[in-house]
Amino acid sequence: MIPAAFDYVAPTSVEEAVRALAEGGEDAKVMAGGQSLIPVLRMRLAAPTLVVDLSGLSELTGVHDEGESLLIGALTTHYEVQRDHLVREHARLLCLATDTVADPQIRHRGTFGGALAHADPAGDLLAPALALDAVMVCRGPDGTREVPAAEFFVDYFTTALAPDELLTHVRVPKLPGWGAHYEKFNRVAQAWSIVAVAAALEVSGGVITDARVGLTNMGPTPVRARGVEEALVGQPATAEAITTAATRAAEGTDPTTDGNADAEYRTHLARVLTERAVTAAVSA
Template sequence: MIPSNFDYVAPATVSEAVAALAQGGEDAKVIAGGQTLMPVLRLRLAAPSVLVDLGKIEELRGVREDGDSLVIGAMTTYYALLRNSLISKHALLLAEATRTVADPQIRHRGTLGGNLAHADPAGDLAAPVLALDATMTIVGPSGARTVPASEFFVDYFTTALGPEEILTEIRIPKHTDWPAHYEKMHRVAQAWSIVAVAATVEVDQGTVAQARIALTNVAPTPTRARAVEEALIGQPASDELIRTAAEHAAEGIDPISDGNADAEYRSHLARVLTRRAVATAAGV
């Protein structure tokens, strides 16, 4: 199919982009990498009056250090994340999840900010960002504000972004040299996850010093597995410990049911995949 008619602007700065969104009103739409939006436009599931393309805003690209944090531009592609040494050293969990996203063509075009702003429950990068305690920088007509990842994801395909706001940066505290693993259950290669688990663990002299674990596509938003983390921290790393801790993976969560899996199966997958992800990350 062919998209419905729309105006197109490609601003060179964030302020120009925000102004274009404000001028376009409620029917304006932002396009980042376009890997989700373009098919939606072609099917006419979305019909924006104006499309604001962020592709020419260079300040939204790249990874830099800022003290104890990494700052990642929202327009940084998956491919750039995988090639960046700062990511592999200080936020390995994000790289591990990014490796599982679709195929090389998608990874060259898709962007971290676009993935997070789209807020698909099955999207692979929201859970690691949540696990790593990231903070989102959002810019709108009233200026910049910050939102922790724990408050950014609101519901299915819904975030804390206002209609005239743009996600500009993702700030991640450094988890330097923490081993990490992203365990994903999907029907076929390159498909969306049915359930996935993001886990990064710091083991000090055989004891779990710190653990960060989050679940993908178990609930309408990514979910932090706090009970698993609490069961692990301070205990000698062992297979028995991890098996016991993983039983808490779905604790406090009301799992979703859809055509891929019902709530009971998702709870089961959460426990199994958590055990695998934590065991791999902890080297057990």
């Protein structure tokens, strides 16, 4: 299909992009890599009056070391995140999750920030960002503000971004030496997650001293499996302890029933995949 007519601007600075969004109002859309927006436009599921193309803003690319955290530009592609040595060393969970995103063509074009701002609950980067306590750096007409991932994802395809704000960077705390794993269940290769689990653990002397577990597609937003985390911390890193903790995976979730799976099956998957992800993270 052919998209409905819209105006198009390609700003050369973040300030210019923010002005364009403010002028376009709620009918304006931001395009980063375009891997989510363009299909939606072609199917006429969205009909913006203005598209603001950010692809020329090189200031929003790259991974930067900020001491205790990494600052990842929103326009950094999935491919670049996968292969960045800083991300692999300090936030390996992001690399593992990004490895499962679609296919090489999409990973070369799609962007880290674009996927987060799109906020698809089946998307593979939301739960890792939540589990890692990432912070979203947003720029609007009133300046810059920072929003924790726990407050950024609001509902299906909805974030805390105002209509005239951009996601410019993502700040990710460093977790060097932590084990990590992303366990994804999907019907066919390169598909969206039916359920997935992002796990990062710190183990010292055979005991789990800290645990972060995020769930993909177990509700309208990514979910922290707090019950699992509480059950793991202070326990020996044994199969028995992990199995027991995984029984709490679905606590506080709201899985949907759709053409891929019903809520009961997703609840089952959350437990099974959590056990697998935590086991793999302990051994990583």
